Amino acid sequence: MTTAVVDQIVVLFNQHGNSQYGGEAVSQVEHALQSALLASNAGLDAAEVVAALLHDIGHLLHHLPDDAPEQGIDDHHEDLGAAWLARHLIPEAVEPVRLHVAAKRYLCAVEADYYSRLSGPSITSLELQGGPMSPAETHDFERNPHHRAAVTLRRFDEQAKIPGLATPRIEDFAPLLGQCLLERTL
Numbered sequence: 001m002t003t004a005v006v007d008q009i010v011v012l013f014n015q016h017g018n019s020q021y022g023g024e025a026v027s028q029v030e031h032a033l034q035s036a037l038l039a040s041n042a043g044l045d046a047a048e049v050v051a052a053l054l055h056d057i058g059h060l061l062h063h064l065p066d067d068a069p070e071q072g073i074d075d076h077h078e079d080l081g082a083a084w085l086a087r088h089l090i091p092e093a094v095e096p097v098r099l100h101v102a103a104k105r106y107l108c109a110v111e112a113d114y115y116s117r118l119s120g121p122s123i124t125s126l127e128l129q130g131g132p133m134s135p136a137e138t139h140d141f142e143r144n145p146h147h148r149a150a151v152t153l154r155r156f157d158e159q160a161k162i163p164g165l166a167t168p169r170i171e172d173f174a175p176l177l178g179q180c181l182l183e184r185t186l
């Protein structure tokens, strides 16, 4: 199945996905495809694989520089991406995207060694994003029905930074994207 929205997402990655993934050793499209592959290999459902694929789409929608965090700028890409996706995709594919930054702040608060395993760029952006959650914030986060999916996505996000890893192409995920479209966009 292909629709205008799926085509638009594929074009977005093909046109802008070769930009650097925020100081990491992979491009935006490599990072997205590795995240989706990890989710797929873990046997997750279509919405979770699509969320993994699209979690950083906000980076492709703004015109800030790749090194915005190094310049002290929080691009709020999770909100930008989720707002765009919510017009087209089911909540199960959108909400983990909205929460994936919050999930990093959450994991840094509840897992003793999580912070120490973050990459340098991820630590830089964490500070701009508010740092580890307070106890009250972790409590609120756990009440969100999508928080577990966001935490699972976050773990893949952290791993999906392997230079040269072979993955499927963005076009290969079109059928899964099609499964996550809102009824009215079909």
Ligand SMILES: [Fe+2]
Residues within 6 Å of the ligand: 031, 055, 056, 157
């Ligand atoms: Fe990411």
